[in-house]
Amino acid sequence: MQALIVGLLPVSVNAQQKATIDWYGFVAAQSWINTHESEAGAEGFLYLYPKDRVENAVDQHDERAIPQGSWFGTMARLGFVLKGPEIFGAASRAKAELEFSGHSSPGSILYRHAFIALDWEKSTLTLGQTWHPMNDLFPSTVGIAIGSPFNALNRSPQLRYEYFMGDNKNIKLTGAAIFQAANGSYGYATAGKSYTYNRWSILPMLYAGVDFTLGDLKVGGGLEYKRTTPRIDYADNNKKYYLNGLCGMIQAQYNKDKLAIKAKTLIGHDMSHLGICTGFGQVDHLDAGDIRFAPLAASSSWAQVQYGGALKFGVFGGYMSNWGAGKDLIPGTIRAAEGGTIDNMWRVAPNVQYTVGNMNLGVEYELTTVAYGTTIEANGKVSDTHNVSNNRLLLSVMYAF
Secondary structure: OHHHHHHOOOOOEEEEOOEEEEEEEEEEEEEEEEOOOEEEEHHHOEEEEEOOOOEOOOOOOEOOOOOEEEEEEEEEEEEEEEEEEEEOOEEEEEEEEEEEEOOOOHHHEEEEEEEEEEEOOOEEEEEEEEEOHHHOOOOOOOOOOOOOOOOOOOEEEEEEEEEEEOOOOOEEEEEEEEOOOOOOEOOOOOOOOEOHHHHHHOOOEEEEEEEEEEOOEEEEEEEEEEEEEEEEEHHHOOEEEEEEEEEEEEEEEEEEOOEEEEEEEEEEEOOHHHOOOOEEEEEOOOOOOOOOEEEOEEEEEEEEEEEEOOEEEEEEEEEEEEEEOOOOEOOOOOEEHHHHOEEEEEEEEEEEEEEEOOEEEEEEEEEEEEEEEEEEOOOOOEEEEEEEEEEEEEEEEEEEO
16 A cells, blocks of 8 residues: 555655745545453554453453444555755655544644755755664555554654665665654653653654665665653652663665565564663662663564565565564563563454555454463563463545545
8 A cells, every 4th residue: 555655656746946846745544343351542643552351250251252333434645756956966855644534533643754955966864753774674564553553663853874886786884863753761750652762862752774686586674772860869869770781773675576575573672762672670689879780682474575566465464573572671670561460462454455447445463462461570571371362453545646
């Protein structure tokens, strides 16, 4: 679906003699049915995973195993790309994009992209909010979550520089400084995730990556360093306590005729800002007054195979695993998705999409299973697990322009 949006470029409208504006977007109507109460955003459009079971006091049945659905829910995206005159010897452009989703909530208006870019012959400089570099590759799903929470899902303010090498620019080097905004991390000052903890640390997240194009095959990888400040001791002259972490990514995609294969793996510490179900905790067994934090490590991988032309058949699979902190943590100090009770999760999601003109028709089935634990070990790993599953059927009609 995303490929259709990108591919349908609109007619340019002259804004000035030396500038053009290209408008683009889509309007979509989606209907879905879930068999279990689940975590989701955008009033159910952005599906994530089933919530843990709640046992009935009388017969121990799961009170959250209640089918629910939404019919003909609408969403829309509207954006533009402004191409301006040459600046500093580079072609200049700017992009802005909004999303409108749900039925009635004012919070369903989402600011997605707003950035300025300068394109030289062998390099590009981008300033503003757009996809995190670890989000450059995503699966072609019918649902708008594009593989999350197995795939990274993050748009953040950043300064990114890309340099292209090789005769056909088949090597790309990327460096970026990124600050958190809508996609934040966990800490102790708020109930959920917030960008506050990254901004308290002052230091932006730092990313470096490389991508290679080898004919029909593209491979790449990158490494990100993140520092947050999950706690400030106001009684001790506003003393800050920091949390440091690294995250690595490798990805590949192969396109040949009607066949498309994509895959990605993320491994790292506290990848909560990327939408991966991780977090951190406070280290135990230290001297009195010594406060340190340790991130929860995890791995998350996905792959998709898709075949076809106007009519496409695809299947997506994802798996995430909680590796723990590698150190003993003080009980009750873990801040993570579902309180750190997720041991692993997996998903299988086949879909069929048909494109005719500007319209895309899609149907997708998702089976998502989460292994929740009733015991959190001292090192942050989870034991005594039980599986909770959700079956989701999604129907979509989208008109892109």
